[in-house]
Amino acid sequence: MSGSDPELLPTFIKKLCAAYPDVENRRFVLGVSGGVDSMVLLDLFRRTQEVHPLRLVVAHVDHGTRQGSSAVDRQLVASVCLDYTLSFYACCLKPGQLTGNFQSSARNCRYRFFHQVGRDCFGDEPFVVVTAMSLDDQVEKVFMDILQGRSLLSSLGHPLPGAWRPLADLSKAQLYHYARQQAVQWREDSTNSQPDYLRNRVRLLLQQQLEPDFGFTTSQQRTLVHDLEAGFGWLNRQMNATYIRLVQSGELDGVALRAEDAFVQSQVAHRFLVENRLEPDGRKVEQFCYLLNSKGGTRYLDGGRGVEVVFAYDRIYCRPQRVEGNDAPDPLCIDGCGDYHFGDKSLRLHRSKKTERKWFPLGANLVIFPLTIRNRLAGDTLRLPCGSVKLKKFLIDRKVPRTERHRLVVVENAHGEIIFLEGFGPVSPVAGAADDGEYWIEITPH
Structure with missing residues (x-):
């Protein structure tokens, strides 16, 4: 795409129609943060609606990390959507709600919310999540993956499912130029210039050293990303064929995988973890490959969130990491208040107390639907004011008998x-006391 405004909109429309020939029958969820990239994306879609009657909604996640500044971002996006008569949906996170690596957790949270908005708005109809990743963002990601020792194939070779990035060949300078020429409103994130996060440090390295010292121009950046994508595209096709050959009914052929070289093993391990909704960090992939090539009997890898990867001699598969002797019923998912049955227990979730006995308050900021009701699993972790703690240790410290732990x-x-x-009762550091805006929960035997 060119940076000149007369060409940008027609080129965008052409790209949209090429990606989705039935564009007028498509549904789109735009992830809009309020920054220049996403506000330009919103403006381009809004102008495209004058040519094609798109079905479009806007989703925004307020991470609540900038002491009121992020609320102004949300208000800007909401105001622009109101001007354009577009449906706007926002998710406001509370401090401490994201755990682990902040940027990774925030990204995962955003995509979960975008897809939830799509399901709520369009039901069973297919929809596309659209985000505003620019050329600069891609270059930064390449350098971040190199510095962190990650697989570049995992970032460029395995794009996020269901997400379209139409601005990926536009530089940040081109987006600023378009925004100024078209009077697009946007907000600058003040934290982008702070060296607290690796991405910001990489951005400063590119802006202050590589670009001026080595002439790392937009054209060279585009060539770098294009060449990487072309190479990884070919490699990804080879890996996809290999993965399909190695997987049958969700299980990996352990004998055949051990015969592959170390690179193929690590890439297959990464994809297997992703396919099973487990976080494929470098250490977990390394442990996966170590257990794959270890001798002995059946081995296990803690995949997190109550899932374990089982390494038998000839097959590798995932299963719930149940406590021994646990005959728990299947997990129950609920999407709202009401009375429910779970095994031999009754669960009631309401916005007001029905009786005075055994009801506990739950902060509305914690009740993020859908909720899952289940028995505890090995590996469960609690976030407490003093930090994270294994649920098993929590129960042992409180002298809960072994025979009762797995039934909780x-x-x-x-x-x-x-x-x-x-x-x-509530076990989060942000649970707090109940008020009129919160929920009440009760769990009792039948």
């Missing part, structure tokens, strides 16, 4: 956080 019921929100533990 936990309530998990859509972010994978345990927010309620039977017999102990």
Whole structure:
């Protein structure tokens, strides 16, 4: 795409129609943060609606990390959507709601919310999540993956499913130029210039050293990303064929995988973890490959979130990491308030107390639907004011008998956080006291 405004919109429309020939029958969820990239994306879609009657909604996640500044971002996006008569949906996170690597957790949270908005708005109809990753973003990601020792194939070779990035060949300078020429409103994230995060340090390295010292121009950046994508595209096709050959009914052929070289093993391990919704960090992939090539009997890898990867001699598969002797019923997912049955227990979730006995308050900021009701699993972790702690240790410290531990019921929100533990009430550091805007929960035997 060119940076000149007369060419940008027609080229965008051409790209949209090429990607989705039935564009007028498509549904789109735009992820809009309020920054220049996403506001230009919103403007381009809005102008495209004058030519094609698109079905379009806008989703925004307020991470709540900039002490009021992020609220202004949300208000800007909401105001522009109101001017354009577009449906606007926002998710406001609370401090401490994201765990682990902040940027990774925030990204995962955004995509979960975008897809949830799509399901809520369009039901069973297919939809496309659209995000505003620019050329600069891609170059930064390449350098970040190199510095962190990640597989470049995982970032450029395995794009996020269901996400379209139409601005990926536009530089940040081109987006600023378009925004100024078209009077697009946007907000600058003040934290982008702070060296607190690796991405910001990489950005400063590119801006202050590589670009001026080595003439790392937009054209060279585009060539770099294009060549990487072409090479990884070919490699990804080879790896995809290999993966299909090695997987049958969700299980990996362990004998055949051991016969592959180390690179293929690591890439297959990465994809297997992704396909099973497990976080494929470098250490976990390394452990996967170590257990794959280890001798001995059946081996196990803790995949996190109550899932274990089982390494038998000839096959590798995932299963729930149940506590020994646990005959728990299948997990129950609920999408709203009401009375429910789970095994031999009754669960009631309401916006007001029905009785005075055994009801516990749950902060509305914790109740992020859908909720999962289940028995505890080995590996469950609680986030407490003093930090994270294994649920098993939590129960041992409180002298809960072994025979009762595996029967305890936990309530998990859509972010994978345990927010309620039977017999102990809310177990989050941000639970707080109940008020008129919060929920009340009760779990009792039938």
